[in-house]
Amino acid sequence: MNALVLFCIPLLMALLGLIRQTARWLPGAVAVAMPVQLALAGWCCLHGWAQPVSGSADFGLDGIGAAFLFITTLVATAALVHAALLLPAERRESPEISDRQLGLFYTLAGVFLAAMYAVLLAQNLGYLWIAMEATTLVSAPLVFYHRSRHALEASWKYLLLCSVGIAFALFGTVLLVAAQHTLGAAASLRWHDLLAHAHALDPRLLRLGFIFCLLGYGTKAGLFPLHNWLPDAHSEAPAPASALLSGALLNCALVAIWRLAQVMQAAGQGDLVRQLLVPAGAVTVLAAGLLLVRQHDLKRMWAYSSVEHVGLLTLAIGIGATPLFLLHALNHSLVKVALFLLAGSIMHHYGTKALKQIGGLLRTVPAWGVLLAGAGFAIAGSPPFGTFLTEWLLLRDTFAAREYLAGGVVIVGLTITFLAITAHLGRMLFGRAAAVDRPAPSAAWSFVPATLLVLALLTGVCFTPQVMTVLLALTRIGGGPR
């Protein structure tokens, strides 16, 4: 019941966004409320996982749910605190953004956050599906915030492809119900019931159901070759929404895949999970790396890098490295949110998102230049950031699991990604300084990205084997440390 507290602030924000008169103070108020929400989420997660979910609940907070709930809240807090600077500044300069539009952003963002919470709290695969489809339906209009043709095209593509994708997941979910015909009892979509009866399910329908669910939630996560919509949606959305889509929503889809993978493991079908997820992850990393090379647009670059990290996370689920899945998701979210928020600020400052026209950032806005360099190296997986550590451990585990080919492909993909990102960043940071006739932004604009980057550094520096033990306990099915 205590997890319900978390829905108060997002839904209140959604309601206030509907009132036109609030547009003046709502961004500031949300920026103050979100840290409170983060504290609440921390409290809920610490208390929540101490009392494991009972098998009969449709919604509940288990170890993995708690961890991702906290990451999601952290991402939302960072995005919405930064939005209080970015969105009003944008609105002052472009008269076509109305008060109503700004309010609608907060309404949609609030409902979006609530829907993501529902995905993470759902212990019933039916409710999980409903919440997942709801996230698509609220985030598609969010992509359309700037009301441009490109944004419209991107939201259409996003809405259609993800709805079809998620329809496959629905078919997969129905197949999981059908697979229970061997039990004789009434079918249940509760995750714990499925885990408990996994070995007695009809293996043929279970396998088919998993494949369809993987197709569906894989589309939502952006696995290659179903990633097509992702760069469009993530790059056309306003920066705080891009941060939410990349840093929080992708994780939600991966958690759904993780839950299904656990059912398959319990049913003794672990081989199929591995045969599907390991190649899918490795190929996604390689494809995203290759696509990153020819990018001309700052936000599309980070969107493709999200595809790459989804590949790594899928690989982690495939080889059964759950603690690494969690830790890498945290690292990726921290850095990627910092990058998207910086990208939003840079685009606002330069008035363009074309990589060619952004040059000499280290000279024009030194603080942003340093942050972008740091976060860029972090996302490419360089030490001493947490991403380096988790990518390294993931590679070690991949080879330990005798997935030599996948490991090799991932190494090639990561190398290409590193080179592509450093090349693009080099041009932006040094290069010829573009003439910008606006005053240097205040230090407040650097606050959120800098905080996130420091956190990403801490996850790398403070990592000890004990952390792994705690994470392993946390992600044990059914709860955490008893």
Place this chain on the structure above:
Amino acid sequence: MTISPVDLLAAGAAMCAVWMCGVGGLTPLLRLLGVQTALSAVMAAVLGATFGLPHYYVLALVVFAVKAVAIPVYLSHAATQLQLRRDDGVLTPTALPLFLGCGILIAGYFLAPRIAVPTMGYTGAAGMALALLLTGMLIMVTRRLALSQVIGFLVLENGIFLYSLTQTHGMPLVIEMGIIFDVLIAVLVAGVVIFRLNRSFEHIDVTQLRGLRH
């Protein structure tokens, strides 16, 4: 082998879907969608009577009201507003999708035993559900207008609904309602986006949307 009314209704729905592949006019297309969905609502009622599941009657009523009446009416209202009459599709021989649809129907018939739940006894219906799902995808990829893609999506969704009706003893009513609600909202959001597309591009031909290539 005796053919049960459930299998007959499923076959009827699948026939409607295949017919839709060869239809260009939006009004007949939406009528066929309505008929097809109404058939699945009747099937829910028949199954409710067969298994003695009272919540299936509620489901049948809601499916009929929302998916067989409200959604096609809303879409045909949108078509009138946008002054759209036909969508002849991307393939030059316009009858080709019809033949492909027939092929899907045959494939569904032969694949049925592989995806059916043996204890339920509706093997034929499982194949028809699969055929509906695939036909929906076929409609989505062979049409030009954003509106027809929404129609294709609804056919696909009907296939999933048909499968869940005939091969399981039903998902809990709350979940079914949640799914129908999601579909309704999806159609409404898609409708809003289609109106916006029409306003900024002056067409809703999705094959012409190429602004976002890398």
